[in-house]
Amino acid sequence: MRVDILTLPARGLYAAAAVATGLVLAGCGGPAGSVAGGDDKVTSKIGNLLAFNSASAPPLPGKTATARIECPVVQVEPGMSAFRVGGAESSSVRYQISIGDVARECSQSGGQLLIRVGVETRTVIGPAGGPGSYTAPLTIAVRRTGDETVLASKTYQVGGAVSGSGNAINALIADPLAVPFINERAADDYEVVLSMGKGGGEVRDRRRNRHRR
Secondary structure, eight states: OEEEEEEOOOOTTOOTHHHHHOOOOOOSOOSOOEEOOOOOSOOSHHHHHHHHSSSSOOOOOOOOOOOOOOOOEEEEOTTOSEEEEEOSSGGGEEEEEEEEEEEEEEEEETTEEEEEEEEEEEEEEOTTOOSEEEEEEEEEEEEETTTTEEEEEEEEEEEEEEOTTSEEEEEEEOOOEEEEOOOSOGGGTEEEEEEESTTTTOOOSSOOOOOOO
């Protein structure tokens, strides 16, 4: 099993203090972001939830020899990193839900590559909003890089309740997406694509430029 912890670029509304001082909200996402995991050590809550179904990791058992699968790169569709409700002016925004940290786990079973993704989302209330429960659609898809075809995808409702503090962080542990297993270098054959908001269920069948970091 391999778990990679990923951090996508922070958005301008991640600070709760911004709510109290006049929130300046970004549009519904920015340019596509792509990231590649570089460490098998689970170092965040989202990674622990994905790997162990717990916020903390259990004691490490004795190591066993297993094939290391290079998980596909995770990226966000352009303009779909966040979902905002409200008008064009910052003062009219009710809330925004954005993609935060991401973790992915890859395994192989019965000739299939199984990719399970964990996504952290942040909900921030705007000047025109208030405490309540807010959701947005988030689609997770696996796209084949050879012919730019989406082979598997699933859409979830993410977000949750926000109290008077004005922001909340929630975690989604998605069901595994299965695609044909080719070899351990799965990153050469597939990419994982995230898209938030309306139209998120239509991840496009075309390849994006991927820049590892």
